[in-house]
Amino acid sequence: MRLADAARPKYEPGAGLTVEDFRSALNQLDKLEQERGVELVQELNRQLRLVQINTQHQARFDKIKNWVSQKDAYLKHREVVESSGAADYQLNRLASYDDEASGMKHTSVADLKALGAELLKEKYENSDKVSAREAEVDKDFASLAALSNTKNDLLTDDLARNRFKESIHLVALKHAAKHASIKQWIDEKKAYLSKQENVNSVNEAQLALSVLDSYEADRKDLETTPIPALKQLGEEILAAKYESAHSKWEYEKPSEIKARESDIDAALAGELATGLATKRKALEEDLARELEKERLRLLFANQIGSLIRWAKAVSEDVAGITYFGSDLDAVESYQAKLDKEDKDNLAAAEDKKTKAEETYQQAVKLGVTENPYTDHKAEELAAAVQSVQDASKKRAEVYAGELSRVRGDDALAKEFAQVANPVVETINKNRDSVNESKADLPELEKLISGLLEQKTGASELKTIKELQSKLDSRGVTTNKHSHYTAADVEVRIEQYNSFLNSKFKQVQDTLALKASKGITSEQLAEIEKQFATFDKNNNKVLDAKEFKACLYSLGEERPTAEVAKILAEFGDSKALPYEGFKRFMIKLFGDTNTKEEIMSGFKLLAHDEPQVTEAQLAAIFPQLDDVEYLKKNAPKEGEKLNYTAWTEAVFAR
Secondary structure: OHHHHOOOOOOOOOOOOOHHHHHHHHHHHHHHHHHHHHHHHHHHHHHHHHHHHHHHHHHHHHHHHHHHHHHHHHHHOOOOOOOHHHHHHHHHHHHHHHHHHHHHHHHHHHHHHHHHHHHHHOOOOOHHHHHHHHHHHHHHHHHHHHHHHHHHHHHHHHHHHHHHHHHHHHHHHHHHHHHHHHHHHHHHHHHHHHOOOOOOOHHHHHHHHHHHHHHHHHHHHHHOOHHHHHHHHHHHHHHOEEEOOOOEEEOOOHHHHHHHHHHHHHHOOOOOOOOHHHHHHHHHHHHHHHHHHHHHHHHHHHHHHHHHHHHHHHHHHHHHOOOOOOOHHHHHHHHHHHHHHHHHHHHHHHHHHHHHHHHHHHHHHOOOOOOOOOOOOOOHHHHHHHHHHHHHHHHHHHHHHHHHHHHHHHHHHHHHHHHHHHHHHHHHHHHHHHHOOOOOHHHHHHHHHHHHHHOOOHHHHHHHHHHHHHHHHOOOOOOOOOOOOHHHHHHHHHHHHHHHHHHHHHHHHHHHHHHOOOOOHHHHHHHHHHHHHHOOOOOOEEEHHHHHHHHHHOOOOOOHHHHHHHHHHHOOOOEEEHHHHHHHHHHHHHOOOOHHHHHHHHHHHOOOOOOEOHHHHHHHOOOHHHHHHHHHHOOEEOOEEOHHHHHHHHHOO
């Protein structure tokens, strides 16, 4: 501003050092700060999501571990199996477990690993714990598989042993039947063939058919020689032995066989009755019916067990979802995902329920009244479906509450932005208007004064702080509608006011400096002191004699003619009043930044000569560095310096 006011060339600070460069750098820094803030918020949201996924991973891991603990105890338990039916039942239970284990691998374990894969992909900070959980689950399932294989071997051996035992028992029954039939064959055979058996199990049907086979064999024996056949059965019973790596067995009562054969020798008698084919057909139909009933019992047990386990898992998963997003857009968009998931879950539940009900009705039609393969009842099917619906409804209530809260947070954040953003925008606009102003100093002073009177942001700051307090109390840490907090706005207001006050003082100081022609307040005080010192009669004016003495004291000895000329210019030709004396002194020592004044100063030092000596300069310049500068840069003429040529060269730049 001083250079412009003195018509001097504009100061060029160099590349990258201008006020505009500095302002551009600050704007860039502000932009980077905002971008970094967005990145940090995104990272925070990502970390929150990873924590939620890890919580789900831990919960699913705990559920799997609980399941593994139960199944480990089951697989290690050694059941006492005394019949092939019991062995079949235990093998069916084991097959059901294998299906359940396979289902767990393809559902819960697969879901666990899907969550773990996402955490590992996102480089979650506790990925080692995630991997450890999954490794532990893999190890558990490998252990369960080994236990299942071992249990299967044992149960398969139980089945083979009991089938062998039952086959021998059947032979023993044949032996007993032959023994009885030979004694009272005809009467008993008629009664047997005319009787309709009440068959309620596969074992009963198989036993009835075996008994029928025994009677048919007896008929053939009677047609030939019954005693050899009876003894042949006895030999078969007594010779039968079962032995494997897991167990061994032989017939428990060999003495009975021998006693029957001894008794038969004396008691054999009887005849074969008719109607064998009719009875066999009825018994075979009974066996087919009982086999179908067993199949339906096992199928229903698997279906209802699967539905109840699935419903429990789905309900727990639904209840575990409490995080719906970090902002309003994310929470609102989550609704579609919830609706689809609820629809899919309900459809799956209804499908499982329908299939189980169909199986149950088929079994009822065949006369099934109990099911040893499950403790669950048909009434529990509807309850399982209802549990899924209840979980979805409860989650919908949680979601509605979260949506209401986030909408409230967003509305409050938007209200904050509507107050805070205009304040910052006004500050930036006003600051730029001052920095970029091309007005002269008085107009610039007026502009800054007006902006100070406006007190930008003063009235809004209280509201901004109140809104910030509400945001803080609601736990809102990010505001997508504004890059600022109340603290940011308050600091910007303080910086803005400091900027205006500093700029205003700078302009006022420059105007004052201009008015005083470069004379400082200390120099003005010295001028006043000089005047008072030489105003001997205290009449508030200096006559020619007093003025000349004053000049002499200042090292400004002037001839009488020049003193008279100064008195005429700044006084009334006879004396100088204080104001005239001050104007003269300001002209003499103050405003020396124009070419004419600098030239006049040098001329005064050189006593009107076009060159100045080093001694003349040293007598006036307080800093010898200034003399050295002139010696180095001003053209030399002998021992003197050509100040005229140097001054012309400087102001020609």
